[in-house]
Amino acid sequence: MLLLVLAALTGTSFAQAQPPPSLLLLRPAAVFDGETLHPGWVVLVDQNRIKAVGPAAQLPAPAGARTLELPGLTLLPGLIEGHAHLLLHPYNETTWNDQVLTESVALRVARATTHARRTLEAGFTTVRDLGSEGAGYADVGLKQAIDQGIIPGPRLLIATRALVASGSYGPKLNSDLDLPQGAQEADGPEGLMRAVREQIGKGADIIKVYADYRWGPDEPARPTFSQEELTLAVQTARAAGRPVVAHASTPEGMRRATLAGVQTIEHGDGGTLEIFKLMQQRGVALCPTVAAGDAVSQYRGWQKGQQPEPERLLQKRQSMKAALQSGVPLAFGGDVGVFAHGDNVREAELLVQEYGLSPLAVVRGFTSQNARIFQLNDRGRIQPGLLADLIAVSGDPTQDIAALRRVQWVMKDGKIVKE
Ligand SMILES: [Zn+2]
Numbered sequence: 001m002l003l004l005v006l007a008a009l010t011g012t013s014f015a016q017a018q019p020p021p022s023l024l025l026l027r028p029a030a031v032f033d034g035e036t037l038h039p040g041w042v043v044l045v046d047q048n049r050i051k052a053v054g055p056a057a058q059l060p061a062p063a064g065a066r067t068l069e070l071p072g073l074t075l076l077p078g079l080i081e082g083h084a085h086l087l088l089h090p091y092n093e094t095t096w097n098d099q100v101l102t103e104s105v106a107l108r109v110a111r112a113t114t115h116a117r118r119t120l121e122a123g124f125t126t127v128r129d130l131g132s133e134g135a136g137y138a139d140v141g142l143k144q145a146i147d148q149g150i151i152p153g154p155r156l157l158i159a160t161r162a163l164v165a166s167g168s169y170g171p172k173l174n175s176d177l178d179l180p181q182g183a184q185e186a187d188g189p190e191g192l193m194r195a196v197r198e199q200i201g202k203g204a205d206i207i208k209v210y211a212d213y214r215w216g217p218d219e220p221a222r223p224t225f226s227q228e229e230l231t232l233a234v235q236t237a238r239a240a241g242r243p244v245v246a247h248a249s250t251p252e253g254m255r256r257a258t259l260a261g262v263q264t265i266e267h268g269d270g271g272t273l274e275i276f277k278l279m280q281q282r283g284v285a286l287c288p289t290v291a292a293g294d295a296v297s298q299y300r301g302w303q304k305g306q307q308p309e310p311e312r313l314l315q316k317r318q319s320m321k322a323a324l325q326s327g328v329p330l331a332f333g334g335d336v337g338v339f340a341h342g343d344n345v346r347e348a349e350l351l352v353q354e355y356g357l358s359p360l361a362v363v364r365g366f367t368s369q370n371a372r373i374f375q376l377n378d379r380g381r382i383q384p385g386l387l388a389d390l391i392a393v394s395g396d397p398t399q400d401i402a403a404l405r406r407v408q409w410v411m412k413d414g415k416i417v418k419e
Contacts, residue, residue, distance in 0.1 A: 022047045023065035027056065028075035028392055034368030034381030037398045043075060045388045048414030053382050070392045073408055076363070077380050078125025078389030080370035081154070081344050082287050082333025083266055086112045086119070086127070086142060087135040090339050092299045097171040100134035100182045108135050112142050116153030118342030121418050123407040125389040126370075126379060127154045128333065130208050130245060130266065131162035134182045140203035152417055155389075157374065159208040159245070160199045163192070163233065165224035168213045183210065189232050192225075196236040207237040209262075211246040212253030221270070223253045230260035243375070245287075251275050258284045264331050264373065269293065269312070271319045276326035285329040285373045288320060290355060291347040292335035320355050331373045332365035345404045352401045359401040366404075388414040 031041035146153035186195035246257035334347030371380020395403035410418035
């Protein structure tokens with residue numbers, strides 16, 4: 001309507017006032033479609049969707065299409081971060097306790113806007129954000145600000161406040177005070193059902209439960225919620241079309257979460273072959289977050305490369321060996337926020353360099369496999385009809401995982417956000 005009025009006022013013809021052609025042909029050196037590398041392929045984008053993909057010879061630019069040359073670059077689906085907290089910043093800057101207790105929500109949101117931009121510029125066009133960690137429902141507004149184009153950032157799947165059993169989480173500094181907690185406390189069938197529904201009503205895409213945690217400051221993690229509580233949480237969330245993800249690192253916490261039917265288990269540091277086999281049988285994925293433990297160990301003084309690995313990492317090595325042996329499906333995410341946002345690729349590098357995964361498996365993991373596990377059927381691969389969330393990196397990440405650090409170009413929802 002406005003265009004027509006303007007055309008009439010200025011005397012320009014309607015044809016000249018039309019927007020530029022919506023078709024864009026991308027010509028990289030190779031296309032990784034989420035599964036396989038295809039040298040010499042091109043991709044045709046129509047507005048915010050992928051229209052076609054194939055060998056350059058079979059896919060000439062249609063009339064009116066623009067062409068973008070991406071020489072020397074590999075085009076791949078926008079990466080999917082499986083585990084982040086945009087409302088946290090690295091613990092060597094400020095401890096988790098201090099972030100929860102002394103930083104205002106306004107300060108935390110201001111930081112989060114920067115975190116969101118850095119994450120997108122690092123090639124991560126979708127992020128599972130697994131808990132606001134004391135910042136209430138700030139992730140709901142953050143997601144809205146991104147979706148409304150107010151700030152740049154990835155597409156978010158948010159867990160809002162997350163759920164913990166009363167007394168199990170933190171901060172725990174003074175028994176005389178009721179300190180604000182890093183997550184919402186809920187107990188018993190009625191309490192859990194109510195809290196799950198409340199969080200969904202406020203905007204949660206995902207329900208996150210802490211199935212185990214250390215009850216005291218210097219003790220190992222132990223189970224928190226009962227089997228009955230976890231099962232009910234999953235049933236309540238599932239009825240509303242939301243998956244449940246569980247933080248768990250003990251065999252018993254992982255077992256209960258698996259039997260309850262969660263979508264993924266986060267961390268799983270103390271997992272055994274038996275538990276991973278149970279997860280595999282039940283179709284529950286493990287998101288091992290190896291980068292978090294690596295970062296925290298260094299914050300505690302471990303000099304990587306100069307000192308032997310601390311006990312915690314030796315145990316992680318053992319449990320990852322069991323996980324890989326069991327065939328449990330892996331989800332890929334680093335628990336970003338523990339370390340710097342935008343440095344998400346750290347998880348990918350560690351999985352290749354220290355845990356023996358192939359670069360191809362990890363690149364598939366952060367694209368098509370994460371999409372499949374998180375049930376995001378509109379992304380994670382380069383196929384006609386899927387969202388035009390695409391990135392270009394220099395080099396071949398299926399051979400050299402460090403290529404994922406060389407993100408030269410990012411498109412989200414058909415719009416170029418980095419070039
Ligand atoms: Zn986390």
